Structures are given as C-alpha cells and as structure tokens.
Amino acid sequence: MSILERDIIVALVGNPNSGKSTIFNSLTEANQSVGNYPGVTVEKKEGLKNHRGYSINFIDLPGTYSLSAYSDDEIVARDFLINGKPDIVINVIDASNIERNLYLFTQIAELNVPIMIVLNMIDILKLQGKTIDKETMSNLLGVPIFAASANKGIGITSLLDYIVNVLEEGKLKKQMIAKVDYGENIKEEIDKLEKLILKDSQLSKFPKSWLSIKLLDNDPLALKLVCEAKKKSVILSQLERSRSHIKEHFGKEAEIEIADKRYGFANSVIKTVVKKTGKKKADISEIIDNFVLNRYLGIPIFVLIMYIIFKFAFVFSEPVINVFEMFFEWLGNIVGSIISEESTRSLVVDGMIGGVGGILGLFPLILFMFFAIAFFEDSGYMARAAFVMDKVMNRFGLHGKSFLPLMISINGCAVPGILATRTLDSKRDRLITMFVVPFMVCGAKIPVFALITGAFFSSKNQASIMSFVYVLSVIIAFVTAKLLSTTLLKGEPAHFVMELPPYHMPQIKGLLLKMWERSWLYLRKAGTVVMLISVLIWTVFTYPKAPVSKNLTKNEKAMLQLKYSLAGRAGEILEPLFKPIGMDANRVVALVAGLAAKEVIVSTLGTIYSIEKSDSCNSKSLREKIACDKSWSPLKGLVFLIFCLIYTPCTACLTVFFKESSSSYKWLSLIVVGNAVFAWIASFIVFQVGMLLEIGV
Amino acid sequence: MKQYMGVLRYIYGCLHRYLAKFYCCKDIYRHNIHRSIEGKSFDCNHFRVHEPIHGFDSFNKDIVDNFTKLSCANPGKYKLLVTYCDRKLKYRLLEMGFIPGEGLTVISNSAPNGGVMIKIKGAKIALSNEVADKILVREKIN
Secondary structure, eight states, rough: OGGGGSSSEEEEEEESSSSSSHHHHHHHHOOOOOSSTTTSOOOOOOEEEETEEEEEEEEOOOOSSSSSSSSSHHHHHHHHHHHOOOOOEEEEEGGGGGHHHHHHHHHHTTTTEEEEEEOOOOOHHTTTTTTEEEHHHHHHTTSOOEESSSSSSHOOOOHHHHHHHHHTTTTTTOOOOOOOOOOOHHHEEEEEEEEHHHHOTGGGGSSOOOHHHHHHOOHHHEEEEEEHHHTTHHHHHHHHHHHHHHHHHHHOHHHHHHHHHHHHHHHHHHHEEEEESSSSOOOHHHHHHHHHOTTTTTTHHHHHHHHHHHHHHHHHHHHHHHHHHHHHHHHHHHHHHHHHHHHEEEEEEEIIIHHHHHHHHTTTHHHHHHHHHHHHHHTTTTHHHHHHHHHHHHHTOOOGHHHHHHHHHTTOOHHHHHHGGGGGGSHHHHHHHHHGGGGGGGGTTTTHHHHHHHHHHHHHHHHHHHHHHHHHHHHHHHHHHHHHHHTTSSOOOEEEEEEEEOOOOOOHHHHHHHHHHHHHHHHIIIIIIIHHHHHHHHHHHHOOOOOOOTTTHHHHHHHHHHHHHHHHHHHHHHHHHHHGTOOOOHHHOOOOOOOOOTHHHHHHHHHHHHHOOOOSOOOOHHHHHHHTTOOHHHHHHHHHHHHHHHHHOOOOHHHHHHHHTTTTHHHIIIIIHHHHHHHHHHHHHHHHHHHHHTTOO | OOOHHHHHHHHHHHHHHHHHHHHHOOOOHHHHHHHHTTTTTTOOOOOOOOOTTOOOOOHHHHHHHHHEGGOOOOOOOEEEEEEEEEEHHHHHHHHHHHOOTOOEEEEEEEESSSSSEEETTTTTEEEEEEHHOOOOOOOOOO
C-alpha cells in the first residue's frame, strides 16, 4: 500500500488522433483541447482528480508516433516518461488503427515504466467488421487493458476504479511487459553496448537496453547523451562497429531493421488478437474524401467551408452583440448617474467601461467563430484543408498547416493564432507564419475599419470596401511571407506528411472546451491590458491641466487642454513625421495608443473628439464627427485604414510573439520597426498617388 | 543452417541495395543533389545513377515498366522500395510505417499540382509532391 500513500501521477501517451485528449478531458474536466489536428497538445497538460481518497494527477503528453527526437512533441513526451517518474503510464491505443499504435507501445515498453493500455474506439473497429480479444492481448503484452468506445465516451468512474484497482493490487510492480525480439544479431550488438553503458556512471541511470537501442537507432538525443559521457570514445566506436555490422548483415540500415522488427511484433500481436467477424461497412470517410480532396473541387469546397464558418459566426453572434452593446450603454448611464464627481465619472464611464466594452462587444463573434473552427477541426476536415492548401501556401514559402493560425486570426485574435503555430514542425515555417499572422484583420481591428468605412463611403460601397480590406490583408501577409522566405528565412517549407484521420461527429463537450480555451485568451486581454491602457490614455489626455482663464469659451478650453496634455504634446512632436502620409496630431496619438491594443484606436479617437467639440458639427456619433471634420478626407481615411492594417501589432501580440520566437530580440525588433516602416511606406505611396491624381482629396 | 540463412540474407541485401541504386532515375538523383545543396543538408543518401545494363533488355524493361516514384504512381497497389534523403524525413516516414517491402495503396494522385494520398498500414496518409518524389515503389503484380 506504500505506493498509494502519496499522490498518484498518471501519464497519458498515445498517437495523434487516438482520442487521448478526449479521455483526458472526461477524466479531469479541465481546460484542455481535443483535436484531430496533429499537435494540438504541444506542451504537457495537467489535471487533478480525486477518486476514492486518492488524488490522481493526470498528465496529458503530446500525441506522437514514436519516441524519437525529431520533433518537439516527441521530446516533451519522452523526457517526461524518463525523468517524470510516473506511477503509471496509460497508453491510449486506437483499436481501429492498432498496428501503428502498437509501434509506439513497443517503444514505451523499452523504457521500463509501469504501463496500462486503454483500448479506444472499439466501436469503430466493429464498423470495420472486426473484433479484438482483450484478454488474450492483455496476457500477450503483459499489460492490463481497459476498453473504451470513441463516441459514447468512457465510463469515467469505471476507468478511475480500474486505475486505482490496478495500483492497489500492485499488478504493475512485477509487470512482465512483452518486448520486441530484435533477433540474435541485433541482440548481440545491444548487449555489447549495454555493457559499455553500465560501466559509465552518467549513462547507467538511464534504462540501459532502451539507450542502446536508441543508439543503434541513430537517435540524435541519445547520441548527444553519449557525447557528454566520459567513456564516449569507447561507446561511439563500438556503436560505429555495431551499426556497420548490422548494415552488412541485413543489407539495410539499423534503424530500418529495428523499425521492421517493431512492426513485425505489432503485426504478430494483431494476428492473434484481432478477428474478422463480419463484413466491412461502407466507409463514409472514403466517400467524403473523394469530393473534399478532389483535384478540382478541393479548393472550392475549402473556400465554401471558410465562408460557412464566417457566415455562421456573423449571423449567430449579431443578436448577442446587440445585447452586449445595449448592456454597456445602460451600464455607462447607470454608473454615470451614480458618480457625481466629473473627472471620476469620465474615468469610469469613458475610460473603463468604454474601452473594455469595445472589446467585450466583439466577444460573442469570436466565441462563435472559434466554435465553428473547432467543429471542423474535431470532425477531421482541418487536416484535409491543410493538405488542400499545401500547394498554394508552398508558393508563398508557407506550410500547409500555416493556414490554421491565419484562420484563427481572421476576425478572431492573433494571440491564439500565434500559439497555434506550434503545430508547425520546422522553426522556419513557424517564424514566417508567426510574422504574418498579425497582418490579418483580427477582431480588434474590425471597429477601426468599420468606423472609417462608415464615415467616408456610401452605404452601398461599405461592404465592398470591407471585403477589400480583408483581401488586402491576405495579400499583404502572403507577400510578406514570400519576401521573408526569399531573404531572411531562406529555404523550403518542411515536408508535408500527415495522417488523415477518419471523419467523425465531434463531441459537444470537446468543442465547448476548445472554444472556451481560445476565447479566454482574448477575454483576458480585455480584462487586463485594455483596461489598464484605457485608464492610462484617459490620464494622458486629461493631465497636466491647462491653466484656467475665465474669458475662454468651453470649446476653446477643451482645445487648450488637449494641447496642454501629454498626449497632445507627444502628437505634436511626432506630427512632422506623419505629415507626408496625411495625418494630423490626433490620429498620431490614436495610432500610438493603438500599440496597446488595436481597439483602443477607436476609443482614443472617441475621447479626442468628445473633448474637442468642433462648431461645424453638432452631431453626436464619432462616425459623423469624423465625416464632417475638415482635417479628414476619404483619401486620408483610406490611408489611415491601410496604416492601421500594417503597422506594429498590439502589445499582447508582441509579448506572445516574443515568447514563441524563443525570446529573440532580432525578430521582435524586426516586427516592431519593420512593420511600422512598411506601413509608412505603403501609406506614403497611396497618399501621394492619391494627391497627385486628386482622388478623394 | 543459420549461417546459410545469413549468407542468403546478405545476398538479398546486396541485391536490394543494388536495385535501389539502379532504379533511381536520373531526375530523382539530380533533384536530390540540387535540394541537398540548396538546403545545405548533406545527409542524403547519394545514390549513383547507372545507365541501363547492356545486354539485359528484359531486366531493363522490367525496371522501366514496374518501378516508379510515388509521385508518378497511378492509383493501385504498390510495394515500397526505398525512401531517401534527410534523416528527419526518413525517420518520420519510417515511424509512420514506410518500411521497405511494405505494401501500400495509392488512392489518388494529383502530383505535381497537388499531393498524393495513400493508404499504408490501414491509415490514410497525405504526402506532398516533394515527399512523394523521394519514395520509390514497385508495382505489385498479382
């Protein structure tokens, strides 16, 4: 019973798409995502569960095909299994794809950790007309097995009971796990290496047979371990001999022979365990794929589905957004009437409620958007979409999988977009994608564009101008990607090899979890960064106070105050720089404030124009004020719009970018300065050409 | 008996390797060299290109008729011969079940404008044209 007196650590391992995350979700009910899109779980996730007096700590490791060291996911999984000392490792095996899943099992078995198998998707195996003999498999592998079906979910309590029972009975203590028989020749070489490893004090703490197999496997991390050891020359020379011996004997490289033996083991298990019972039912995935992946229909269907996602988000979120807006207006009025003191009232109503309300107003749109994306991800379409888009993306130096981060950012938020680039294998592809993600028209930029188009273009043209902005953003992103891939980040996108999982109906719970996890990032930004910035901006515009002189009208006083305030002064200093692109101090201030968060641009303009009440306009809404202000013109509006589209992303985005680009100052400065310069040049060209041709002056 | 088997295996291995060298058509070879210099990965297996063997016409014909790159393969059943080039990709393919000798089915092929979809070890896998270019297969004769 000694093992159970402390907390139990349970690690979940499995192939991508094995339903591992679904099991993890139902076990822990944590904020954690499930997905068909490979690499959803990039870092290990933890969830705590109390059961029968034990506190069980579940750790969800990234889905991998093997425990080699060629991608970050694999390294995370493998490091935890070796160094994390889990009490029990649950290997989730997809019964409908058992051969490849057992390949991973053979590798875990070599690590000498206590293993239990959860055999998932038994129902799908039945659809294929097969059954599996659980008992025989358990005896054969020497591992306890628990069966679960994919869509009905698993009996959580029964699985928890099973885990606790297995531990209580101490079944795992003397576990004899079946290991792959590599044959006499390889075994000899393994023994030779093992002996050398045992003699080395540093290396002997690792499972010795595992390490020697990994060495024969030419595993980079294992080689690195050896290179750091004291007896490296002896081991390396023995390794060289062993590898060449195996190559001579089998006529192929050691890693191929080892993989062959592992698959052979998996195959022999299947032959004894899986029985054909009935006829295979028609495969729906096959039929859908015929259309979705069709040479000619593929891209049109992709465009259609993207359209459905956007349409869904817009149509369903509209009434909710209206309610939100009404609520914030009502809240502003209520709070305004409660607080009597003028400066505090303006701080709370204009600064806090106005600023945060601007973001929260868009929150329903983002929620619905992420729900739709999660639906297509979990159903298995997104993997196909990446395949369909690969060729197109390749032309611009991007990878097929790059399109998902871009998708998340359009109307969503660039922060989860940048986080989603973790699914990309190569560092180069990741950097390029992260760099272009902020160009997308994110949820925060929509109010800015809506304001400008609303003010300067007739209602007939507004829709086309807005869609022009979307197209423009995509063009800018692709051109930048191409530019980067031909200059700073030379090379070709990583190879595209991806498993296409069978389609299935997503579970609502998983969708909601995923939706919430992504939107939470956005919401948190609204609650913290934007709230702070709104207050800061309000302060910068109100202080220091202008000297009071009695013979001035109210409007003149306000103008004087704006000139006196910190923001006004900063705007004046920066104004000459922005004159060639047709901007005045007000807009410069708004743009600078927009560095905090793009939605702040609108609220800043609102603040400025509410302080500065011009005589010619008596209208109330910001849109009308801008429309009749003489310092604006349609051309200037367009230039402002283009500048907003391209210039430096918001601080939240920059923070994530910095963190995800492995804290590289080089890339941070490039995205901060480069984008600003790029925006200036683009605006300059548009403005000067417009002035020359006298369009919309 | 065991030694005898070893010798047989050795001969099979040599033959296998020899065939693999032989069947890499010229353009794959050039393609690989080109890529490896460009991408600065000299990790590739440098296969030597052989001209058809003089006097073994049926043998040469068999190679031309039955051996293709995966990117050129029509839908149907094949046997995998070799995958080449950089270690990372090779290993990735290996762990997904691309082992020499393994049977695979090409479901659809829209290379070079698209990718190749295959079924191997019961799972559907999508490969881009570039990857498919590096896989050599032999048509399965029933």
